[in-house]
Amino acid sequence: MRRLTAALTAGAVLAVGYLGLDTADLVPGxxxxxxxxxxxxxxxxxxxxxxxxxxxxxxxxxxxxxxSLAGEGAAPSPAGLRKALAGVVTLPAxxxxxxxxxxxxxxxILYDRGGSQRRIPASxxxxxxxxxxxxxxxxxxxxxxxxxxxxSADQVVLVAGGxxxxxxxxxxxxxxxxxxxxxxxxxxxxxxxxxxGTERVVLQVDESYAPGPxxxxxxxxxxxxxxxxxxxxxxxxxTQRAGLNRPGPLDPVGATAATxxxxxxxxxxxxxQVERLRPGISTGTATGTATGTATGTATGTxxxxxxxxxxxxxxxxxxxxxxxxxxxDNTLTEILAxxxxxRAAPPGSARTDFGTVGAWVVxxxxxxxxxxxxxAxxxxxxxxxxxxxxxxLLTDVLALGYDGSHPVLRTALEGMPVAGLSGTLAGRYxxxxxxxxxxxxxxxxxxxxxxxxxxxxxxxxxxxxxLVFAGLVSGAPTEAARAALDDVVSAIAACGCR
Numbered sequence: 214m215r216r217l218t219a220a221l222t223a224g225a226v227l228a229v230g231y232l233g234l235d236t237a238d239l240v241p242g243x244x245x246x247x248x249x250x251x252x253x254x255x256x257x258x259x260x261x262x263x264x265x266x267x268x269x270x271x272x273x274x275x276x277x278x279x280x281s282l283a284g285e286g287a288a289p290s291p292a293g294l295r296k297a298l299a300g301v302v303t304l305p306a307x308x309x310x311x312x313x314x315x316x317x318x319x320x321x322i323l324y325d326r327g328g329s330q331r332r333i334p335a336s337x338x339x340x341x342x343x344x345x346x347x348x349x350x351x352x353x354x355x356x357x358x359x360x361x362x363x364x365s366a367d368q369v370v371l372v373a374g375g376x377x378x379x380x381x382x383x384x385x386x387x388x389x390x391x392x393x394x395x396x397x398x399x400x401x402x403x404x405x406x407x408x409x410g411t412e413r414v415v416l417q418v419d420e421s422y423a424p425g426p427x428x429x430x431x432x433x434x435x436x437x438x439x440x441x442x443x444x445x446x447x448x449x450x451x452t453q454r455a456g457l458n459r460p461g462p463l464d465p466v467g468a469t470a471a472t473x474x475x476x477x478x479x480x481x482x483x484x485x486q487v488e489r490l491r492p493g494i495s496t497g498t499a500t501g502t503a504t505g506t507a508t509g510t511a512t513g514t515x516x517x518x519x520x521x522x523x524x525x526x527x528x529x530x531x532x533x534x535x536x537x538x539x540x541x542d543n544t545l546t547e548i549l550a551x552x553x554x555x556r557a558a559p560p561g562s563a564r565t566d567f568g569t570v571g572a573w574v575v576x577x578x579x580x581x582x583x584x585x586x587x588x589a590x591x592x593x594x595x596x597x598x599x600x601x602x603x604x605x606l607l608t609d610v611l612a613l614g615y616d617g618s619h620p621v622l623r624t625a626l627e628g629m630p631v632a633g634l635s636g637t638l639a640g641r642y643x644x645x646x647x648x649x650x651x652x653x654x655x656x657x658x659x660x661x662x663x664x665x666x667x668x669x670x671x672x673x674x675x676x677x678x679x680l681v682f683a684g685l686v687s688g689a690p691t692e693a694a695r696a697a698l699d700d701v702v703s704a705i706a707a708c709g710c711r
Contacts, residue, residue, distance in 0.1 A: 219584050224398055245362065254509075287678065288323065289676070291322075291324065297358070301701050302326065304697045306686065306693040306694045307697045309686065310327070310684060310685065310686045310697075313325050313328035313682065313683065314681070315682075317680055318678070322605075323680070325660075328603060329605055331603055334602035334607070334667055334668050335659075335660025335670045336603070336660040337660040337683070338595030339537060340611065340658055342594070342613050343622055343625040345544070345550065345577035345608050346534060346549050347620075348581075349556055349557050350531070350621060352531060355526070355553040356530065358372065358393060359521055359525075361520060361521045362520050363404055368414060369414050369417070371418045371448075372518075373422055373446075373447040374422060375422060375527075376447075376448070376525075377545060378454075378468060378545070379450055379451060380452075381396070381450050381472050382394055390451040390536065391451040394525060395472055395525075398476075398523045399473060399477050401522065406499070411482070412424075412484055413484075415485055416474050416486070417489075418448075418487065420446075420448075421490065423447050423489075423551050423555035423565055425602070428442070428445070429592050431591045437455075438460055439457065440459045441455070441457065442594065442596060443461030446464075448468070449466070449469055466544055471487070471490075481666060531620075531621045531625060533545060535626075537628070541659065547593050550573075550574060551570050551593075554573040557573070558584075567591060567597075568592075570593050572590065574593055578606075583606065585606065595662075596662075604683040604685050605683075608682065610622075630657065631656055632655040633648055638655075641695065641699055642702075650704075651702045654672060658670055661695075663691075665686070666691055666694035666695060666698065669682065672702055674707070674708050675707055676709040676711070680705055684698045686698065
């Protein structure tokens with residue numbers, strides 16, 4: 214017992230002694246009399262006046278993740294904005310440029326340099342087209358593709374209804390491109406034919422809805438080969454959309470009909486022949502019946518006629534417009550504009566060549582109370598070098614879209630690419646790996662033709678105020694013009710200059 218007590222006492226003495234040495238920092242340990250060192254540095258994000266914008270979803274989803282663009286801050290003063298832009302507008306690339314900035318809430322003009330000069334708008338033309346198309350199509354209106362009985366028991370008629378974004382297989386209810394599926398249509402038709410005991414049919418394709426030329430004479434000869442634009446037709450597949458260096462088919466209607474025929478064959482319906490019912494070519498009962506049904510479908514009022522064997526609905530036109538702006542899709546823009554002009558014309562009087570549709574777009578914009586004197590459009594997408602628009606007109610359309618009076622246009626504007634994130638602006642507003650002031654808070658439509666560059670859209674400045682802008686540049690190299698226009702928008706975003 215004495216030995217145990219002595220051992221415990223010695224251990225306690227040693228422990229107390231070590232703790233004393235530890236406290237004096239003479240031996241390793243946790244205790245110390247020195248003040249604690251400062252915590253290691255941490256990265257603290259700067260204070261933001263705007264919400265962080267997440268990475269947008271793929272291009273088939275046209276809803277951009279930005280919140281409301283209508284801020285509560287005061288608008289910058291014209292003098293303050295002129296001062297903020299003074300060092301930018303003198304860039305050599307902007308020597309021959311029209312620039313307009315206006316308050317997105319009041320519509321007041323804050324900066325105007327040559328805003329009434331007529332210039333080539335390139336793809337910013339699509340903003341005018343979106344405004345015009347929105348005058349014809351309702352907010353949730355869709356495009357229907359249907360199949361009905363033909364003139365005889367062994368005929369079925371595929372009616373082109375304007376949907377150029379059909380999925381070759383099953384439709385995707387959450388998509389814009391591919392919302393309606395040919396496989397779903399084939400399922401309906403095959404079931405109806407099987408129930409009636411029909412095993413072999415002639416597939417007829419009714420092309421009487423919004424007919425017109427596939428390409429414009431004012432476009433470059435190599436535009437189709439390069440995938441800049443595809444053939445304009447009222448029936449097409451989402452998987453065959455034209456894209457840069459990815460040309461679409463010369464005959465989208467024929468390609469779609471062939472795909473549909475193959476789908477029917479897979480479902481046990483033999484397709485012995487495919488016939489095209491084109492205006493002014495086919496005659497007889499089949500053509501008359503098909504035309505009547507097409508017209509009824511196009512106007513949203515089903516007309517009397519043969520039994521419908523199946524139908525599928527596209528995404529709303531407003532979402533297709535937004536997709537066209539996101540991707541700067543020339544073909545889709547022309548398709549939507551042509552059928553809008555066709556639907557708006559009195560029955561039997563519609564002319565749907567590119568020049569006529571372009572003139573119709575200008576008329577519709579003028580009908581909204583916007584000044585269009587001197588404005589001329591030879592197409593609806595902006596590929597023609599004969600188009601002439603003013604920067605002030607573009608900001609008029611943008612301001613109209615944001616004031617709440619034109620809901621279809623507003624939805625389309627939400628499809629404009631987001632600076633540094635999506636569409637044609639995905640690689641812009643980033644310098645040396647760092648975002649510029651406008652990154653994530655500007656939406657804009659780009660426009661590029663040789664010797665003509667444009668940018669028009671909206672941006673929220675440092676005070677949280679929505680501003681709209683348009684810039685049309687002539688004569689400068691493309692890269693220099695783009696960089697200069699981006700500098701203008703970044704200067705506006707960082708302004709907050711009252």
